[in-house]
Each structure stands twice: as C-alpha cells, then as structure tokens.
Amino acid sequence: MYKTETMEEPIPPEIFIxxxxxxxxxxxxxxxxxxxxxxxxxxxxxxDVVSFRIPLQExxxxxxxxxxxxxxxxxxxxxxxxxxxVTYSLQVAGMFSEAARGIEQLAKGExxxxxxxxxxxxxxxxxxLLPEKNGICPNCINRTKTLWRVANYLxxxxxxxxxxxxxxxxxxxxxxxxxxxxxxxxxxxxxPHRNLSMLWLLMAFWLGALAINIGLQxxxxxxxxxxxxxxxxDLRTDIFRAIEWLQISYFDKKPIGAITSRVTQDTDxxxxxxxxxxxxxxxxxxxxxxxxxxxxxINVPLALCILAPIPVIAILSGFSWKRIxxxxxxxxxxxxxxxxxxxxxxxxIKVVKAFAQEDFEHNRFLKSNHELRDSGVKIDTYWLKxxxxxxxxxxxxxxxxxxxxxxxxxxxxxxLGDFWQIQAYLGLLYGPIQWFxxxxxxxxxxxxxxxxxxxxxxxxxxxxxxxQETAVEINxxxxxxxxxxxxxxSNPVLENINITARPGEMIGLVGKSGAGKSTTISLLCxxxxxxxxxxxxxxxxxxxxxxxxxxxxxxxxxxxxxLFNGTIAENISYGKPDAAFEDIIAxxxxxxxxxxxxxxxxxxxxxxxxxxxxxxxxxxQRISIARAILHNPRILILDEATSAxxxxxxxxxxxxxxxxxxxxxTFAIAHRLATLRHATRLIVLDKGQIVETGTHAELMDRQGxxxxxxxxxxxxxxxxxxxxxxxxx
Amino acid sequence: MNVTxxxxxxxxPTHLRLTIPNEKSYITVKPTWSAPLSQPxxxxxxxxxxxxxxxLLTDPKVLSPASLKxxxxxxxxxxxxxxxxxxxxxxxEFGVTYWDVETDRGQxxxxxxxxxxxAQRLNDDHxxxxxxxxxxxxxxxxxxxxxxxxxxxxxxx
Numbered sequence: 001m002y003k004t005e006t007m008e009e010p011i012p013p014e015i016f017i018x019x020x021x022x023x024x025x026x027x028x029x030x031x032x033x034x035x036x037x038x039x040x041x042x043x044x045x046x047x048d049v050v051s052f053r054i055p056l057q058e059x060x061x062x063x064x065x066x067x068x069x070x071x072x073x074x075x076x077x078x079x080x081x082x083x084x085x086v087t088y089s090l091q092v093a094g095m096f097s098e099a100a101r102g103i104e105q106l107a108k109g110e111x112x113x114x115x116x117x118x119x120x121x122x123x124x125x126x127x128x129l130l131p132e133k134n135g136i137c138p139n140c141i142n143r144t145k146t147l148w149r150v151a152n153y154l155x156x157x158x159x160x161x162x163x164x165x166x167x168x169x170x171x172x173x174x175x176x177x178x179x180x181x182x183x184x185x186x187x188x189x190x191x192p193h194r195n196l197s198m199l200w201l202l203m204a205f206w207l208g209a210l211a212i213n214i215g216l217q218x219x220x221x222x223x224x225x226x227x228x229x230x231x232x233x234d235l236r237t238d239i240f241r242a243i244e245w246l247q248i249s250y251f252d253k254k255p256i257g258a259i260t261s262r263v264t265q266d267t268d269x270x271x272x273x274x275x276x277x278x279x280x281x282x283x284x285x286x287x288x289x290x291x292x293x294x295x296x297x298i299n300v301p302l303a304l305c306i307l308a309p310i311p312v313i314a315i316l317s318g319f320s321w322k323r324i325x326x327x328x329x330x331x332x333x334x335x336x337x338x339x340x341x342x343x344x345x346x347x348x349i350k351v352v353k354a355f356a357q358e359d360f361e362h363n364r365f366l367k368s369n370h371e372l373r374d375s376g377v378k379i380d381t382y383w384l385k386x387x388x389x390x391x392x393x394x395x396x397x398x399x400x401x402x403x404x405x406x407x408x409x410x411x412x413x414x415x416l417g418d419f420w421q422i423q424a425y426l427g428l429l430y431g432p433i434q435w436f437x438x439x440x441x442x443x444x445x446x447x448x449x450x451x452x453x454x455x456x457x458x459x460x461x462x463x464x465x466x467x468q469e470t471a472v473e474i475n476x477x478x479x480x481x482x483x484x485x486x487x488x489x490s491n492p493v494l495e496n497i498n499i500t501a502r503p504g505e506m507i508g509l510v511g512k513s514g515a516g517k518s519t520t521i522s523l524l525c526x527x528x529x530x531x532x533x534x535x536x537x538x539x540x541x542x543x544x545x546x547x548x549x550x551x552x553x554x555x556x557x558x559x560x561x562x563l564f565n566g567t568i569a570e571n572i573s574y575g576k577p578d579a580a581f582e583d584i585i586a587x588x589x590x591x592x593x594x595x596x597x598x599x600x601x602x603x604x605x606x607x608x609x610x611x612x613x614x615x616x617x618x619x620x621q622r623i624s625i626a627r628a629i630l631h632n633p634r635i636l637i638l639d640e641a642t643s644a645x646x647x648x649x650x651x652x653x654x655x656x657x658x659x660x661x662x663x664x665x666t667f668a669i670a671h672r673l674a675t676l677r678h679a680t681r682l683i684v685l686d687k688g689q690i691v692e693t694g695t696h697a698e699l700m701d702r703q704g705x706x707x708x709x710x711x712x713x714x715x716x717x718x719x720x721x722x723x724x725x726x727x728x729x
Numbered sequence: 730m731n732v733t734x735x736x737x738x739x740x741x742p743t744h745l746r747l748t749i750p751n752e753k754s755y756i757t758v759k760p761t762w763s764a765p766l767s768q769p770x771x772x773x774x775x776x777x778x779x780x781x782x783x784x785l786l787t788d789p790k791v792l793s794p795a796s797l798k799x800x801x802x803x804x805x806x807x808x809x810x811x812x813x814x815x816x817x818x819x820x821x822e823f824g825v826t827y828w829d830v831e832t833d834r835g836q837x838x839x840x841x842x843x844x845x846x847x848a849q850r851l852n853d854d855h856x857x858x859x860x861x862x863x864x865x866x867x868x869x870x871x872x873x874x875x876x877x878x879x880x881x882x883x884x885x886x
Contacts, residue, residue: 027805029835068765069809069865084743089809091862129827129840258843326821333843 014038016112017099021088023070025051032086034073034099041075041103043086052085059107064097064490071490073100090490091121097490146450150270153231160223165282167220172286174216176294177209179424187417220279228275236267239453245461248527249487257340262456265335266449273446281439284432291425291432298418302408305400306426309393313433316393320386321444327379328448334368334375341368394433397426462526462547474545474553475538476503476634476665478524482533485523489531493519494688497533501681503634506666508676510706511685517669520685521637524667525554537635555633555664557657559640561624563612568597569604571612571623575631583630590659591626592652593619618649625656636661638668673710682706732786735775737796745803747775747783755783759807760800766851769869773800810865811837813858816878819885826885828858832866839864848886856886 017036024030024046032051033044041059043052054075061076065084071093073085088096095116102114123130154161181202189199240263251259295303345352345361352361401422408414480499486492494516501507509517522528523535526547535542542550552575563571572587573579584604588594596619600606612620628636638657650672670676677696684692684699684706692704699706736748737758747758757778763785764772773789774782786792789800811832818829826841839860841847849857856868868874871882 023809023834027809027834029811029832029837067807067809069811069863072806081741082744087806087809089862089864091864129838329821330844336843 016106017102017114017116019092019095019099019116021073021086021096022092023087023089025087027087034086034096036099036103036106038106041085054083056103056107059103062100062103062107064093064100066093066488066491071096075103093488093490095119097486097492146447146454149454150231150235150274150446150450153234154227156234157227157230160227164220164223164227164279167216167223168279168283168286171213171216171220171283172290174209174213175287175428176290176425178206179421179428180294181206181209182424183415183417183421185417186420187415191416220283224275224279228271231274232267232271235270235453236263239263239267239456242457242459242461246456246459247462248522250459255336255340255343257338257343258336259456260343261332261336261339262452265339266332266452269332269446269449270453273442277439277442277446280432287428288432291429295422295425298422299408299414302401302405302414302422305404306397306422308400309396310433312393313390316386316390320382324379324383324444325448327375327382328445329451331372331375331379331445332448332452334372338368338372341365390433397429398423401426474550474634477501477536477538478635478665478667479536479539480520480523480533481536483523483530483535484532485519485528485530487519487528492531492688494523496689498690499683501665501667503665504663505680506661506668506676506678508679508682509667509669509685510673510676510682510709512709515685516688517685518639519688521639521667521669524635524637525556526550552631553634555628555631555636555660557621557624557628557636557638557660561612561620563608563615563620563623565608565610567602567605567607568600568623571608572604572626572630574627579630584626587626587630588623590629591622591656593622593626593656596622618653621649621653622656625653625660629656629660634664636664636666638666638670640669640671673706673713684709730784732784732791733793735784735792735796737775737792737799739799739802745799758783758803760803762804762808765808765810766849766855766857769855810867813866813868813874813878815875816881819881821885828860828866830866837866839866844885850886856882 014037015035016038017034019034021032021034022029024032031046035042035044038056040053040055041062042050042054045051054077058077058079059075060078060080063074063076065072065074067087070087070089072087073096075083075085077083086096098114098116102112102116105112105114121130122128185199185202189195189202243259243263292303292307295306341364345365352358401419405414405419405422409416409419478499478501480497483494483497484492485494497516497520499507499520509520511517519528523530526535526542529543537545537550555575564574568588569581569584572584576583581604585594588597588604597603597606606614608614608620608623612623615623668676668679676682679696682692682694682696682699683690684704686705692699692702692706694702700710730749730752734750736750738746738748740746744756745758745760747755755777759776759778759780761774761776762768762772763774771788773786775784775786777783789797792800811834813830813832815831816828817831817836818827820827821844826844827838828841829838830836841858842861844858847859849859851857854870854872856871858866858868860866868882871879874882
C-alpha cells in the first residue's frame with residue numbers, strides 16, 4: 001500500500017512520516033514534530049501536546065515555502081485557506097520538502113513514494129556535529145592517517161626512499177666520528193704529550209670522514225630533490241584529476257581561486273615539508289639517538305643532567321602544535337581568499353578598466369593582501385616566541401656540561417677528552433633539537449595543506465559508470481518523464497517535465513528568464529541529475545550509460561563559447577584530437593568560419609589567446625560551432641548560441657547551425673524567438689513547468705504565453721529600429 | 730502614497746494583509762529587506778502575492794506602531810537569521826570551527842568550515858557567519874558583545 005525508503009529508526013506503523021523541525025511556533029530554536037498518518041497531518045510539541053491537526057481529506061496541496069535561512073511547510077486546504085504548519089532551518093529543509101510531496105500524495109489517495117533518507121549529522125564516535133552530513137568527522141581523522149596517506153605517494157619510488165634512509169644512517173655514523181676523534185686526540189696525544197704518529201692517523205680518519213660526508217650529502221640531496229619533486233607532482237596530478245571528475249555542484253559552491261590554491265599553494269606546503277623537513281627529521285632523529293647513546297656511554301649521571309631540558313622542549317612542543325595547526329589552517333584559507341580575489345580581478349580586468357575602478361580594486365587587493373600578511377605574521381610570531389623559549393632550554397645543556405662536566409674533569413671523574421667529546425656532541429645535538437622544534441611548525445602547515453588537498457580528492461565525483469570496451473552508439477531518442485529538479489532540494493526549479501524528442505527533431509525551449517530553460521539543458525548534459533523522474537535515451541535511463549560515452553555524443557554550443565589558449569585548429573578538434581586536418585577544414589567550412597580563418601596571417605595555426613580573447617564574439621562562436629560539427633554528436637544542445645552576435649553574423653551562423661542540426665536531436669534555447677520559427681516543436685516553460693507545447697504557428701494561433709512573448713519582442717524590436725532610424729537620420 | 734497611513738494587520742492570525750485607506754487592500758503581503766546586510770533596518774519593500782512591489786519604505790519606523798509591530802513579526806517569521814548575543818564556546822580543529830552560542834532565538838550549536846572563506850565582514854564591526862548548511866548567524870556589532878565573545882571573534886576572523 002505504501003513504501004518509504006531507508007528510514008533509519010522504526011516508526012510506529014500508523015505514522016507514515018515523522019520529522020523533527022528545529023524551530024518552535026514562536027520562531028525560537030526548539031522542536032516540533034511533524035507526523036503524517038493515513039488520516040491526518042499533525043504537529044506534536046516538545047511536551048507531547050498536539051498543537052496542529054488537519055484531516056488528509058481537507059488538504060488540497062502542500063509545499064515548502066522557502067524562507068531566508070530555512071523554510072516553512074504550508075498546506076492549502078480544500079477551501080483554499082493557506083495554513084503554516086512548521087518552520088525549520090536549512091539543515092532539514094530538504095526532508096520537509098520531500099514530506100510535503102508525501103502529504104500531497106496521501107491527500108490525493110496515491111501511493112506514498114518519497115525518499116526520506118535520515119542523514120547522519122553527528123559523529124558516531126565522538127558525537128560532534130559533522131561538517132558535512134554523512135561525512136567524515138575531522139576530530140576522528142588522525143594526523144597519522146594523513147601522514148601515511150602522503151607517505152603512500154612514496155610507493156612508486158620505494159627503492160629510492162630506502163636508499164635515502166640508508167644514506168641517512170651512513171651520514172649519521174660519519175657525523176658522529178669527529179668528536180670521537182677529537183676526544184681520542186686530547187686523551188692519547190695532546191694531554192700525555194706522546195704518540196705523535198697517532199695525531200696524523202686520527203687526522204687522516206677525520207679527513208676521510210669529511211670527504212665521505214660530502215659525498216653522502218650530495219647523493220642524499222639529489223635523492224631528496226628527486227623524491228620531493230616527483231611526490232608533489234604526483235599529488236598535484238591526483239588533485240587535478242579529482243577536480244576534473246568532481247560534480248558541477250562543487251564548482252557552484254567553491255570559488256575557482258580556492259580550488260586553485262589547493263593545487264598550487266597547498267601542494268607546495270607538502271613539497272616543502274618533504275624536501276626540507278623530512279630529510280632533516282630522518283637524519284636528525286638518528287643523530288639524536290646516536291648522540292644520546294654515546295653521551296650515556298661516557299658518563300651516565302652527566303648525560304642525565306645534560307639531557308634533562310629535552311622533556312621540557314617536548315612538552316612545549318606538545319602544547320604549541322595545536323595552536324600552530326589552527327593558525328596554519330587559517331593561513332591556508334587566507335591564501336585561498338587571496339587567490340580568489342586575484343583571479344576575479346584579473347578575469348574581469350576589462351570591466352575594471354572600463355569603469356575606471358583600478359583604485360577600488362587596488363584597495364580590495366590591499367585588504368586581502370594585508371590579511372594574508374597579518375596571518376603570516378601571527379603564525380611566525382607565535383612560532384618564534386615558542387622557539388625562543390625552546391632555544392633557552394637548548395642552551396642550558398651547554399651550561400650544565402661546563403658546570404657539572406667541568407667539575408668532574410677537575411676531580412678527575414672524567415678525562416678532558418671525554419669532556420670535550422660531550423661538548424662537541426652537544427654542539428651536534430642542538431641542531432636536531434632546533435629542527436625538531438621547527439618540525440612542529442612545518443608539519444602543521446604541511447598537514448593543513450595536505451588535508452585541504454585530500455578534502456578535494458575525497459569529494460564525491462560524478463558517477464561515471466563502468467567504462468565499456470566498445471563505444472556505445474545512440475540514436476538520439478530523448479525522453480524526459482516526470483522530471484523534477486532543484487539546486488536546493490527543498491526548492492525545485494523544474495517540476496513535472498515531460499518532453500519527447502526524436503532524431504532529426506529540433507525542440508525549442510522558450511520562456512522568461514528563470515523559467516528553467518538552462519536547467520533543462522544542464523540535466524540533458526547530465527551536469528546534474530533529476531531529483532525525481534527519469535531522462536531516457538533510446539529507451540534507456542541515461543544514468544545507465546557511462547558518463548563519458550554519453551557526453552561524447554552530446555554536443556554543446558553555448559552563448560559565450562569558451563576557447564582554450566591554443567590554435568584555431570586545436571580548438572576545433574578539441575573533442576576529437578585525432579581528427580585529420582581535412583576534417584577540421586570541412587567542419588570550419590560548414591560553420592562558415594573557413595573564410596575568416598584564412599584571413600588571419602597564420603590561418604588555422606592562429607593562437608586564439610586566453611579564452612579566445614584574440615577573436616571577436618562571432619568568430620569565437622563559429623569556431624565553437626565548427627567544434628560541435630567535428631565532434632559529430634547525436635544530440636545537440638544550443639544554449640542561446642546566436643544571441644551575442646550582430647544580425648549579419650547571426651545569418652551566417654544560422655546557416656551553419658542549419659547544417660549542424662540535420663539528422664540530430666536538437667534542443668535549442670533562443671531569446672530571439674524568430675530563430676526558432678522552424679523548430680519541430682516549441683516547449684514553453686514558466687516557473688519551472690511546461691505551460692504550452694506546439695509548433696510556432698500553433699502557439700501563435702493559441703494566443704497564450706508564447707504569443708505574448710513574441711508580441712512583446714516585436715514591439716521592442718520596432719522601438720529599437722525606430723530609434724536607430726532616428727539616430728541615423 | 731502616504732506611508733504613515735498604511736495599515737498592516739494579521740487576518741487570519743498567520744496571514745499579513747495591507748490596506749491603503751481609500752485605495753485598495755492586499756490580502757497577501759510579504760515584507761522583504763532590499764539590502765538586509767548593507768542597509769540594516771532600512772529599505773523595506775512590501776510585496777504582493779505575485780511578488781510585485783507595492784511600496785518601498787525607506788524607513789519602516791514611519792509606519793504606525795500597530796503596523797510596525799505586525800511587519801516586525803512577519804519579518805521574524807520569514808527571516809530565520811539568528812543574532813548572536815554571546816559565544817559560549819568555540820573550538821577550531823582541522824579547518825573546521827565548532828560554535829556554541831546564545832542567540833535571540835535560543836542556544837544553538839553549529840559548524841563553519843573554512844571560516845576565512847565563509848565569514849562575511851560587512852564592515853569592521855558587523856559580521857555574518859554561514860554554517861555548513863548555509864544557515865545564517867549575525868553579529869550586528871562585535872563591540873557590543875561581552876569581552877570574552879569579542880576576544881573570540883577578533884581572534885578567529
């Protein structure tokens with residue numbers, strides 16, 4: 001009789017829908033529970049009192065009324081009274097929108113068919129609010145996991161990494177030799193004033209150690225540079241690849257600058273960590289262990305005294321890392337904001353200049369630049385304060401050695417040579433300890449960067465489906481059945497869309513701005529998927545066709561064509577890189593582009609500039625059409641393809657488009673309604689619903705919405721022509 | 730139109746209406762701020778049931794007290810932005826900020842992610858936070874907060 005999907009907690013059988021709204025009836029945060037049974041809709045307050053109830057048979061319609069920061073469920077009764085039911089925040093608005101549909105279904109006596117997925121809003125481990133519903137809890141991701149993930153990028157280069165580790169061990173051994181040699185020299189040659197030959201021997205060993213050290217450092221440096229550069233290049237490749245596969249909705253939510261920052265700035269942090277921090281971490285850890293062992297082997301009580309400040313340094317480091325981590329994340333975000341602002345200004349530089357707003361933009365740049373600067377100062381200042389304190393404790397070691405060690409030499413508990421060895425090892429020890437203090441800073445910044453990188457890599461990609469060995473060929477029968485869609489799930493922009501198109505047909509989509517035309521196109525390209533209903537191609541749900549196969553057979557010509565920074569030929573063959581040059585020329589001829597291309601000094605080798613800036617609007621558009629022709633799609637989508645050009649160019653383009661659409665299933669949006677005169681069928685959209693369907697002639701006879709649109713446009717054109725006539729005369 | 734004579738009232742209790750004396754009545758009225766962030770408290774548009782503007786009030790305080798009260802109630806119903814009165818606790822971890830605040834609508838916990846990208850500084854003293862669901866939390870005056878809350882905000886943003 002009814003079905004609901006994936007309800008997480010068992011609901012008493014008589015209640016079909018039970019949802020908690022997070023506002024009370026006074027608009028304060030609280031709780032009201034919406035319950036829908038077979039007989040009625042009711043609202044239960046926190047104290048279990050039912051404050052609202054209405055029988056289903058009195059309900060005509062139910063909807064989510066979008067509010068600022070939330071929504072309200074409203075019911076229209078059979079006597080056309082509008083009743084507010086519950087208010088809720090955006091956190092749950094999607095579910096209430098679905099519940100509204102369910103109420104309508106039940107009120108009409110239909111089978112209840114809604115999708116009330118209960119989303120996980122709290123971490124199951126630590127119960128913190130999740131940044132993303134059903135997502136990962138950042139508290140429960142541990143840093144070690146991120147580090148391992150970065151370290152996994154070493155897998156292709158594991159032998160080089162092993163070689164680097166071995167070199168680090170050898171370097172440590174070699175570095176530990178000189179103080180030992182010095183101690184022996186003092187105790188066995190200089191103090192007793194004998195064994196001069198031993199002096200030459202020990203110096204020869206020392207020279208050998210120096211030479212080997214240099215060799216090891218060169219080798220080690222080369223390997224480190226190789227590994228660091230390759231690893232961060234691999235990371236950049238992975239993040240770029242992940243970005244390419246991301247859903248379009250990701251790009252709607254994040255500025256391009258913030259995404260760019262992850263590819264450049266954040267991977268750079270990881271690179272710096274790997275090339276500057278990890279090698280020193282490795283060798284200095286070994287050095288620290290070696291020095292500690294050697295000092296202990298000379299004199300245990302003295303060693304304990306000298307190394308006593310180290311736990312203090314470790315504790316300080318432990319306290320400071322969390323704050324540094326916070327500051328590192330903040331710095332990364334400031335970089336992202338900086339990139340966003342810079343990107344925006346440079347992209348719109350023509351507008352900046354046209355409106356003489358250079359000073360305004362300069363001030364805006366200064367603001368984000370200064371915020372970035374201040375954030376950098378903050379983290380560096382904090383770090384240097386901590387480092388200063390750490391340096392004090394590091395310096396104490398030497399003082400302790402001179403005090404206690406000096407006394408021990410005086411009372412002959414240890415030899416002068418041993419004292420000297422310890423002092424020399426302390427000198428080597430300060431380096432690693434200082435670096436360990438610095439590692440915290442580097443590590444925090446690098447992990448902040450790595451986490452932002454992995455946030456992108458872990459984002460949900462588009463569903464590409466299984467790749468097929470043989471190409472999927474489609475005929476181009478397109479059907480939209482009861483399609484519903486909203487960018488905000490609680491607020492559909494398309495509802496009850498039913499369209500059928502056969503190969504060779506041209507379907508014109510018309511309507512006022514915001515009617516849903518471009519959204520329909522977006523669904524056809526599968527940039528988004530319907531929230532309800534289905535889009536079929538050749539009778540098959542288009543989600544069952546591998547995404548890349550589908551897109552290979554859908555051609556898109558946009559109002560503002562995007563050309564890449566390459567030659568004209570490269571842009572025409574973008575969708576078919578292996579196309580023969582003759583085919584490129586044929587496509588250009590069909591697009592009425594061949595002539596203007598030949599007028600260029602370099603012809604088809606002409607560089608178009610970033611976004612095609614070296615070409616006029618009409619030229620860019622015709623190259624875009626040539627690109628679509630060469631692509632040879634079965635389904636063609638023209639999104640206001642001729643609206644941005646003059647009438648003469650439009651005539652040429654109409655000819656080109658006429659050739660392009662032959663035998664293909666075409667969906668076209670055009671504001672100049674006359675250009676759709678020869679469409680097989682026109683679909684008139686209004687507020688996300690189809691209101692009229694028919695040929696141009698049929699809709700004109702009907703004198704409905706389409707007729708009014710055409711009439712209005714004709715009147716405007718007459719006014720414009722009259723003004724032009726006056727102006728010219 | 731003499732805006733001081735506009736009569737806004739509820740009938741039934743959940744439905745705001747407008748009568749312009751000696752002219753006409755609108756059975757559905759929706760008050761909408763033209764620029765709620767940059768011009769708070771000013772430029773209030775009254776829209777009819779079709780979303781078309783009936784009148785734009787530069788300063789809504791010119792309305793009669795009863796009408797103003799009705800409009801304010803409707804604005805509170807339609808604008809679910811919460812005004813932060815006090816910050817109880819804030820924790821930043823791994824680029825995510827967990828907030829526990831007292832607002833004019835009660836206590837609330839919410840999360841902002843990448844705070845530097847999602848906090849809108851409307852001027853030096855006025856801040857708008859968008860949580861991960863795009864719910865809005867406003868601090869009209871950072872200086873008006875208690876010392877502890879001020880310190881937190883200035884440290885974070």
